Amino acid sequence: MRIEKTYRQLEGIEEVNIYDITESELFQQVPKEFDVPFTPFEKTLKHLSNDLDIFVPYDDGEDFIVHRLGLSALVRGHIEQNDVAGRLLSKTSPGFYKVLKEPFQEVYKTHEIKKMRFYYHFHEKLARFSNVKIIYDMDRIVLISDHRDNRGTNLHVSDDEGFDEKANLIEYFSLTGSYYKINDRYTWTQGIYNIINRTREENDEYYNIVFDLVIPEDKPIIEKMLKVMDQKRSNYESVIRIKTNDGTLKYIEVSLYSKFDEYGNLINRYGLIKDVSTDSSRKMTRPVDFLLKGFKNNKNLALLIEPLNPKQYEFSEGFYQLIEIEPEDYRYSREVVDNIVEEDVQCKLKELIDGEVDDIDVAFTYDVGGDPNHQKMCELYIERFEFNSETHSIGFLTDVTHEKIKQRELIEANEHQKILIKEVHHRVKNNLQVLNSFLNLEKRAYKNKPNIIIDHMQSRLSSLAILHEKTYNTTDFKNINLKEYIVDQDSQLRGLIGLRDGIEFVSEVDEDINLTIEVITPLLLVIDELTMNAIKHAFPDKSVPNKKIFKQITKLDNSTGQLILKDNGVGIDDPTKITKNLGCEIIKNLTKQLDGKIELIQHEHGTGYKLTFPLDMEHTIEG
Amino acid sequence: MNERILIVEDEAITALDLKYSLEELGYEIVDTVDTGQDAIDTAAEKVPDVVLMDIKLKGDMEGIEAAEVISELRIPIIYLTANTDTDTFEKSNVKGSYGFVSKPYDINKLDKTLKITINRAKLEEKRINDASGFTE
Numbered sequence: 001m002r003i004e005k006t007y008r009q010l011e012g013i014e015e016v017n018i019y020d021i022t023e024s025e026l027f028q029q030v031p032k033e034f035d036v037p038f039t040p041f042e043k044t045l046k047h048l049s050n051d052l053d054i055f056v057p058y059d060d061g062e063d064f065i066v067h068r069l070g071l072s073a074l075v076r077g078h079i080e081q082n083d084v085a086g087r088l089l090s091k092t093s094p095g096f097y098k099v100l101k102e103p104f105q106e107v108y109k110t111h112e113i114k115k116m117r118f119y120y121h122f123h124e125k126l127a128r129f130s131n132v133k134i135i136y137d138m139d140r141i142v143l144i145s146d147h148r149d150n151r152g153t154n155l156h157v158s159d160d161e162g163f164d165e166k167a168n169l170i171e172y173f174s175l176t177g178s179y180y181k182i183n184d185r186y187t188w189t190q191g192i193y194n195i196i197n198r199t200r201e202e203n204d205e206y207y208n209i210v211f212d213l214v215i216p217e218d219k220p221i222i223e224k225m226l227k228v229m230d231q232k233r234s235n236y237e238s239v240i241r242i243k244t245n246d247g248t249l250k251y252i253e254v255s256l257y258s259k260f261d262e263y264g265n266l267i268n269r270y271g272l273i274k275d276v277s278t279d280s281s282r283k284m285t286r287p288v289d290f291l292l293k294g295f296k297n298n299k300n301l302a303l304l305i306e307p308l309n310p311k312q313y314e315f316s317e318g319f320y321q322l323i324e325i326e327p328e329d330y331r332y333s334r335e336v337v338d339n340i341v342e343e344d345v346q347c348k349l350k351e352l353i354d355g356e357v358d359d360i361d362v363a364f365t366y367d368v369g370g371d372p373n374h375q376k377m378c379e380l381y382i383e384r385f386e387f388n389s390e391t392h393s394i395g396f397l398t399d400v401t402h403e404k405i406k407q408r409e410l411i412e413a414n415e416h417q418k419i420l421i422k423e424v425h426h427r428v429k430n431n432l433q434v435l436n437s438f439l440n441l442e443k444r445a446y447k448n449k450p451n452i453i454i455d456h457m458q459s460r461l462s463s464l465a466i467l468h469e470k471t472y473n474t475t476d477f478k479n480i481n482l483k484e485y486i487v488d489q490d491s492q493l494r495g496l497i498g499l500r501d502g503i504e505f506v507s508e509v510d511e512d513i514n515l516t517i518e519v520i521t522p523l524l525l526v527i528d529e530l531t532m533n534a535i536k537h538a539f540p541d542k543s544v545p546n547k548k549i550f551k552q553i554t555k556l557d558n559s560t561g562q563l564i565l566k567d568n569g570v571g572i573d574d575p576t577k578i579t580k581n582l583g584c585e586i587i588k589n590l591t592k593q594l595d596g597k598i599e600l601i602q603h604e605h606g607t608g609y610k611l612t613f614p615l616d617m618e619h620t621i622e623g
Numbered sequence: 624m625n626e627r628i629l630i631v632e633d634e635a636i637t638a639l640d641l642k643y644s645l646e647e648l649g650y651e652i653v654d655t656v657d658t659g660q661d662a663i664d665t666a667a668e669k670v671p672d673v674v675l676m677d678i679k680l681k682g683d684m685e686g687i688e689a690a691e692v693i694s695e696l697r698i699p700i701i702y703l704t705a706n707t708d709t710d711t712f713e714k715s716n717v718k719g720s721y722g723f724v725s726k727p728y729d730i731n732k733l734d735k736t737l738k739i740t741i742n743r744a745k746l747e748e749k750r751i752n753d754a755s756g757f758t759e
Binding site for chain 1: 636639640679725727
């Protein structure tokens with residue numbers, strides 16, 4: 001004999017499971033030790049539906065003298081009242097003494113009523129159970145046992161009698177429940193709700209709340225079961241699997257009973273349902289359960305079991321996460337297919353569903369909830385195949401949104417790089433052309449003065465080199481800070497000419513002048529040209545000290561810049577003369593390219609030019 | 624009579640050099656402009672023998688776009704550009720396009736291309752006039 005105790009908090013009841021109690025533990029033939037008084041109403045008590053056992057506390061509650069036992073107990077033990085009355089419980093029924101000693105003592109001391117439930121198990125099967133109340137009354141311990149279970153009812157009997165009793169009794173089981181179906185209305189016991197792990201809902205009487213949770217693979221079993229039961233078969237038993245709303249897979253033992261009238265019409269159906277998930281024999285899972293569990297935490301890759309079978313499909317977690325529908329809200333329908341953006345993919349899928357093709361391997365865009373502003377990119381593979389003469393299907397759905405976005409970004413970046421390279425090539429070639437053209441122009445103008453040509457060309461080459469050097473590490477040809485260029489240009493001029501000819505280059509440039517490359521290129525060339533002019537004409541006497549070429553570049557407003565370049569040289573006697581030389585022509589043309597205006601400024605010592613120019617010119621990347 | 628050329632070039636120095644170089648070779652430069660719209664307007668007004676067209680121009684209109692309009696005037700176009708990639712070449716190879724000279728240009732090659740273009744254009748004009756019943 002083995003005893004296990006559990007306290008059911010919700011019911012406020014103590015449950016005692018008694019395993020394999022033996023005959024000798026149940027009853028021992030021992031001599032009568034005590035006289036017990038006659039029990040009043042003994043005759044009446046025999047007719048009660050409940051057993052009523054009476055005990056007298058002995059040795060301050062250490063033991064209990066049997067006063068009387070109820071009829072069921074006597075029948076079950078094949079004994080008479082005289083076999084037990086006046087004996088100590090510990091001697092005549094050591095087993096029950098073991099079970100009842102503590103609760104009896106508790107009631108004896110507290111005088112409070114105690115409710116208990118006893119389950120009797122034999123050979124790992126539940127044989128019967130009883131609900132009891134232990135009451136202290138008139139110095140006696142009274143044990144009232146539910147009569148109905150004292151008959152030793154076998155819960156798995158298939159006779160169709162006593163449905164009401166069975167259903168009521170089953171209520172007490174936490175992992176067993178039952179239901180009636182009469183006139184297409186269901187009545188569910190609490191045990192069912194314990195099994196499916198939810199509370200009662202309003203519509204529960206209209207549908208089978210347990211069979212609704214059966215996993216697709218086991219639905220044929222239910223269909224077969226119900227079909228057979230409708231054909232006058234009175235009972236059917238099977239084990240099926242359900243998936244509760246919280247995603248738990250449970251094995252349940254279903255016993256169905258039907259009642260038919262004399263014409264063979266179904267009067268009602270009654271079902272006993274037991275959660276047998278914890279039975280060791282049921283712990284075996286299908287290989288597919290193993291796979292589904294393996295896929296459970298995979299958000300981007302979903303395993304699709306029987307995706308082409310509306311009654312048996314089973315998808316891993318990733319599927320529901322991808323379409324953003326809770327598994328319990330999902331209904332197999334073509335609506336999901338309709339949310340695919342690409343019509344050709346929709347057609348292919350429909351062909352597959354209709355059996356026109358046996359597999360598909362597609363990539364598509366999915367409108368989550370039909371919302372075109374909430375799209376995901378997916379890849380889907382589904383294959384239909386034969387196994388054991390049955391058609392099955394399996395598939396994989398992959399969420400590749402993240403990868404596709406990355407891929408698209410890479411492609412775009414690559415395209416942008418290609419355009420930039422083209423742009424750079426174009427600028428290099430264009431600037432080579434400009435240098436070539438400068439050379440042509442200079443050759444015509446200074447046929448016999450190669451040193452001048454070399455000076456000029458070196459200066460221009462340096463300016464264009466600065467441009468290339470500065471733009472080498474940037475992709476932004478729109479916001480080039482001018483000051484850095486001017487500082488570099490001054491440095492180059494100082495190296496090329498300044499030190500040799502004793503000319504100082506001084507520049508003041510506003511910090512916040514940012515120009516496009518379309519503006520900065522001709523601007524640097526204009527500055528070059530004006531500087532060359534100044535060097536050539538302002539300082540004919542190379543021995544004069546403190547030669548200075550001064551530049552000031554300012555932002556007049558948000559759209560206009562101004563360059564003032566002046567020297568402290570000899571000045572110009574006749575300004576009309578200078579407009580005819582090549583230098584002036586180059587300046588004029590570069591000013592035109594800049595959409596700018598240039599004017600000569602005469603001042604006390606030397607010559608100056610004022611150039612105004614727009615800060616922004618449209619920049620187009622070459623295509 | 625000297626062949627008359629319209630230079631469409633947004634790079635001022637290149638345009639200036641082209642003008643002097645071609646004048647030295649005996650061509651008459653009818654104008655030098657730097658936008659697509661100015662090219663169309665000047666071509667329509669001055670009807671040059673050839674338009675020497677850069678592809679990248681100042682403003683919104685590209686050289687190819689301007690050339691398509693100018694070709695309607697049956698004025699031959701030679702592209703002179705630093706854009707020598709296949710895409711640009713394909714795009715520029717449209718009606719009215721007679722040649723493609725890449726920058727930095729060789730003035731002798733440009734001269735030959737101009738001469739061939741002018742001859743071809745004249746022959747084409749003659750063929751059209753003959754077909755229409757006109758004689759030169």
